[in-house]
Amino acid sequence: MAVSRFSASALPATSAPPTRPRPAPQLTNAPLDYAYDGTFEGLLTVLFSVYDRKSAPNSIQPLGAVQGGLFVQPVEVVTDEATAARVWKGLLQYMDAEARTRLFHTFLSEQPDRELVIFRYADLAMRAGRDISEHYADDNVRRVQRLAQQMYREKHRMEAFVRFEKTQDGLFHATIEPDFDVLPLIAAHFTKRYADQRWLIYDRRRHYGLYYDLHRTDIVQFDAGTAPQRSTAVSATVLDEREPLYKLLWQAYFDHVNIPERKNLKLHRRHMPLRYWKYLSEKQPREQRFEPIRNKRPVQPGGPALGAGVADAE
Numbered sequence: 354m355a356v357s358r359f360s361a362s363a364l365p366a367t368s369a370p371p372t373r374p375r376p377a378p379q380l381t382n383a384p385l386d387y388a389y390d391g392t393f394e395g396l397l398t399v400l401f402s403v404y405d406r407k408s409a410p411n412s413i414q415p416l417g418a419v420q421g422g423l424f425v426q427p428v429e430v431v432t433d434e435a436t437a438a439r440v441w442k443g444l445l446q447y448m449d450a451e452a453r454t455r456l457f458h459t460f461l462s463e464q465p466d467r468e469l470v471i472f473r474y475a476d477l478a479m480r481a482g483r484d485i486s487e488h489y490a491d492d493n494v495r496r497v498q499r500l501a502q503q504m505y506r507e508k509h510r511m512e513a514f515v516r517f518e519k520t521q522d523g524l525f526h527a528t529i530e531p532d533f534d535v536l537p538l539i540a541a542h543f544t545k546r547y548a549d550q551r552w553l554i555y556d557r558r559r560h561y562g563l564y565y566d567l568h569r570t571d572i573v574q575f576d577a578g579t580a581p582q583r584s585t586a587v588s589a590t591v592l593d594e595r596e597p598l599y600k601l602l603w604q605a606y607f608d609h610v611n612i613p614e615r616k617n618l619k620l621h622r623r624h625m626p627l628r629y630w631k632y633l634s635e636k637q638p639r640e641q642r643f644e645p646i647r648n649k650r651p652v653q654p655g656g657p658a659l660g661a662g663v664a665d666a667e
Contacts, residue, residue, distance in 0.1 A: 374446035374447055374479075374482055375446070376479070376480075376482065377404060377476065377479035377480060378404045378407055379407065380403070380404070380407050380408060380409040381407050382406060382407045382408040383408060384408055384409045384410065384411045385406065385408040385409075385410060385411060385427075385428050386410070386411045386412045386413075386414070386426075386427035386428065387399050387402065387403070387410050387412070387413045387414070387427060387428050387430055388413075388414050388415070388416050388427040388428065388429045388430065389413065389414075389415065389416065389429075389430050389432065390415070390416055390432050391415035391416065391417065392432060393437075393457060393460050394432050394434055394437040395430065395432040395437075396413070396460060396468055396471065397436070397437035397440040397441055398430055398431070398432050398433050398436050398437050398440070399413055399430045399468070399472075400440050400471075400472060400475060401436050401437075401439070401440050402428070402430045403472065406428075410468075410469065410472060412427070412469070413468035413469060413472065414427065414468070416429070441453075444456070444475060444478075447475075447478040447479050447481070447482065447483065447484070448478050448484045448485070448486065449484055449486075451486075452478075452484055452485075452486040454501075455486075455497050455498065455500075455501040456471050456474065456475065456497065458500060458501045458504040458505075458538075459471055459474075459496075459497050459500045459501065459504075461504060461533055461534040461535065461537065461538070462500045462503065462504055462533050462534075463533060463534055464500065470493050470496055470497065471497075473493040474493045474494060474497050477491060477493065477494070486498070503532075503533065504533055504535065504538065507531050507532055507533045507535050508535045508538045508539055510531075510626075510629070511529060511531055511535050511539050512539055512542050512543075514529075514625070514629045514632070514633060515527045515529060515539075515543070515554060516632060516633055516634050517552060523550075523551060524551050524552065524553060525547070525550055525551065525552040525553070526552065526553040526554075526555065527552070527553070527554050527555070527632070528554075528555050528557050528632055529554060529555070529556055529557070529632060530556070530557045530558045530628075530632070531556065531558070532628075534556070534559055536554065536556055536559075536561070536562070536563055536572070537572075539554075539563075540563050540570050543563070543565070543570075544565055544570045547565070548565075548567075549567075550567075551565060551566055551567055552564075552565050553565075553573075555575075560574065560575065561573065561574045561575075562574075562575075604634060604635055604637070604639060607635035
């Protein structure tokens with residue numbers, strides 16, 4: 354079934370920021386521990402609650418990971434979509450759209466202290482009354498910038514390394530296991546590139562996926578036991594009968610474009626990390642032994658190296 358997850362692109366369009374942003378309220382009350390539902394909308398609602406209560410956060414934790422003390426119970430903040438949209442729009446008074454997007458990427462990075470990093474970055478921007486994206490003397494600014502770069506790198510790799518398999522009912526499915534939660538970031542790319550076919554990309558680590566039905570892309574979640582597994586575990590009765598041939602053709606193409614004399618495993622693993630290999634068709638064990646294509650004549654002394662067909666034509 355489809356589940357709701359926050360996406361920055363789903364928020365309403367915003368107008369130009371005012372010339373003089375309103376200063377952030379002073380947090381004069383005692384600090385509090387906050388708990389929320391784990392969504393980005395919920396976190397934005399927490400940010401509003403911090404300034405509404407005028408109480409800085411000691412901690413901001415998802416409800417499933419709350420670690421309360423004997424005498425201290427966290428304040429549970431109920432997610433409000435209208436409030437979240439208001440906060441998201443209000444951030445443009447203190448930073449440009451690119452800097453604001455980096456906060457969303459920081460949230461998707463799933464770092465243990467991501468909530469406090471986002472709060473501190475936003476609070477610093479509101480205190481400064483201007484964009485602080487180049488204020489690298491601050492540790493939170495550096496972390497947001499670094500995490501955004503890591504997210505972009507992971508997004509780019511997922512767009513390159515996803516390998517689909519076709520099932521008997523015409524669905525193209527792929528399983529991934531990225532380091533960060535990048536599904537919300539790659540949805541637009543695959544929706545545009547594969548608009549003429551039904552597909553499913555499933556994040557095995559986070560137990561949800563993207564499903565495109567030829568009309569729209571939805572976020573879906575599966576019950577335990579029904580989630581797609583890695584390609585090598587899919588029953589052959591589920592796959593299209595031509596799928597093994599497609600896999601063989603892809604492996605043959607990969608082998609023939611490879612240049613053994615230029616083999617550089619260190620560089621290869623830098624561009625294609627080992628953790629992705631188990632989901633790549635070209636990295637699976639070969640069912641047929643590789644045989645090079647013998648369509649070239651040896652170089653003749655004093656003459657150019659020509660293909661057999663070209664030589665015969667002359």
